[in-house]
Amino acid sequence: MVDIAIIGGGPAAFSAAITARQRNKAVLVCKSFAAGGWLHKAERVDNYPGLIGVRGAEILDLFERQSAGMGARIQSGTVRQILKTEQGFMLLAQDEVVEAKAVIIATGAAQPKTLENEDALLGKGVSYCGTCDGMFYKGKRVAVLAYSVHALPETRFLASLAEEVVYITPNSELARGLDDKVTVLQETPVKIIGQNRVEGVATDQSEIPVSGVFIFRDAMAYHTLIPDVYTENRFIKVSRHMETNVDGLYAAGDCTGRPFQVAKAVGEGNVAAVSASDYLDG
Amino acid sequence: MVDIAIIGGGPAAFSAAITARQRNKAVLVCKSFAAGGWLHKAERVDNYPGLIGVRGAEILDLFERQSAGMGARIQSGTVRQILKTEQGFMLLAQDEVVEAKAVIIATGAAQPKTLENEDALLGKGVSYCGTCDGMFYKGKRVAVLAYSVHALPETRFLASLAEEVVYITPNSELARGLDDKVTVLQETPVKIIGQNRVEGVATDQSEIPVSGVFIFRDAMAYHTLIPDVYTENRFIKVSRHMETNVDGLYAAGDCTGRPFQVAKAVGEGNVAAVSASDYLDG
Structure with missing residues (x-):
């Protein structure tokens, strides 16, 4: 259990990490593969x-080294979901579950559009984690919607359980090195089919009946990450103290809205870390 | 007429100056003698x-040099009043009047307590500027309440006009080098006397009848600087875009409240400058 988990890998995330470490909190930065975004x-x-x-890349490198130098733990991997628990939060990170007493979201402004029906069928056949939910699809037919290179290892794992994996990607770069149990379609997913359960996937070219759909992206929409969080004009709604509407959950940087500036992100990361530290100190 | 006048000389002020210059605005930083505050x-x-x-002093020096290097004009002197005009704002700075289309207040958290009756009698015999209002007291008796070394030149000017200047200061350091027309009292001012006009000053030791009271401090209370601005818990009330309730007036840094941190101030200065620039660009 860490004190403060910070999701992101840009100026807001590292500024929060630096201030949280100065307040002597145990800090984990979950740095997504898309981290740094436009600044890179x-x-x-x-x-x-x-x-x-x-250069933007120098800033990112400098801030990351300063964070690590102050004792923040930094790990790579996109966090797919944040769950509120009695003790705090559970984060579904790349290959593990992370427990934290408080969480700061600093994932930037890039937010993928979700597919039609994706939100409605989340947990009803739609999943963002093969290693978590793969066992439910033993001997069944599933689809993987691949927008990230991290779809590949997840697909290999799913192929070891499922009867067949239909691997759908608009990007030919992402369709390499998969085994015979995987059917590759270079098509663009449009919609998840199903009323109360997933029944299939519609692409720009075809409809594919499946029992489950696994979606892999480098970034997550905020409402996918934690459906309870309030947004305003597509950004996370925060107070001047960087509090979200969820107790113990803070946000900082581009994900809270314009201006998209390093200084603004650094300031908000600092404030979020002070607020989270005060929250933990009661 | 400058585009953006910035009042202050700490991280918020210089961050605002740097971003406003990047947006190609004509920028004047009015750096008070108390600037930098605790960070120094x-x-x-x-x-x-x-x-x-x-060190804090190194940060201040670095930020100031970066601001100047980007073309911000920096002048020393406490701004005593901000007046809203049709074209924007008039600032009563140390020895001159500055006109600006937009203003950013970044004066820090240090705010002197005003004296009893001071606010009520401002403009009715209470003044913060000898060179502006001295002529109204030709041949009369006035008091100077001195909390800053800048009371000294102002007092010399007043002594050339008034019949007598009673110079009241709690600080013996500030009571040197004044001429015969000036009566020095080392006492602590407590209250301004008068109903609709100044009639005198009460100190911890005496009551002195005078027609005008000139007060010199290194920092100004926000409501003295601009009485129209809304405050909340003694700090200037701002939106997430650093707007105050006054059109074209922004605030940033410690003067908007806790946490008192360099990163927070830098972030707010950046946002205030972006907002002010957007305002000027229509």
Whole structure:
């Protein structure tokens, strides 16, 4: 059980990690594969006080090293779900379940659009985790919707359980190295079919009947991550203290809305960490 | 007429200046003599991302140089009043009047308590500017309440006009080098006397009848600076975009409330400058 789990790998996440460590909290940063987002590609950032004319990638590297130097644990992997428990939160991270007393979401502004029916059928045949839910589909036919390279190992695992895996991806780069039990379709998923349970997937070209649909993306929509959280104009709604509507859950950085700026994200990460620390200290 | 006047000289002020310059606005930073506040004395700041284990004074110096390097004009002097005009704002700065289309208040958390009756009699005999209002007291008796070294030149000017200046200060350091027309009292001012006009000053030791009272401090209370601005728990009330209730007026940093942190101030300064720039760009 960590004190504060921070989801993200940009300025808001690392600023939160640095301040939470200064407050002597046990900190885990779950850095998604999409972390850093637009900043990775920024050739030059000129308006972050203290650093003059640095590349975005340098800023990310510097902040990450400072966080690690202060004792934050940093692990790679997209967090797919956050569950509220009696003790705090359970995070469904890449390959493990993480328990935390408080959580800071700092996942950036990039949010995939979910498919038609995806939200309605989540937990009713729609899953974001093969290793968690694969056993329910032993001997059945499932679909994998692949938008991330991390679909590949998950698909191999699913192929060891399911009767057949239909692997659907719009991206030919993601359709390599899969075994015979996997049927690859290079098509664009459009909709999940089913009323109260998943019955199939519709793509731009066909309809495929399946019992379960596993979806792998590098980023998660906020309402997919934690359906209880309030959003406003597609961003997470926060107070001036970076509190969300969920007790013990904070948000910082681009995921709370514009402006999308390093300094703004750093400030919000700092405030979120102070608020989370105060919350833990009662 | 500048585009954006920024009042303050700490992390929020300089962060705002840097971002406003990046947006190509004409920027003036009015840096008060109390600027930097607690940060000046901070031996080591460890939780500002990008700078590891630096002294507070180094941070202030670095941020100020970066602001100047980007073309912000920086001048020293406490701003005593902000007036809303049709074109924007007029600032009563140390020795001059500054006109600005938008204003960002970043004056820190230190706020002097005003004296009993001071707010009620502002403009009715209470003034914060000798050079502005001195001519109204030609041949009369006035008091100077001195909490700042800047009371000294103002008092010399007043002594050239008034019949007598009673110079009241609790601080013996501030009672040197004044001429014969100035009566120095080392006492602590307690209250301004008068109903609709100033009639005198009460100290911990005496009551002194005067027609006008000039008060000089290194920092101004927010409601003295601009009486129209809404406050909440003694801090300036702002939206998530750092807007105050006054159109074109923004606030950032410690003056908007806790936590008092460099990163929080930098983030808010950045957001205030983005909002002010958007406001100017229509």
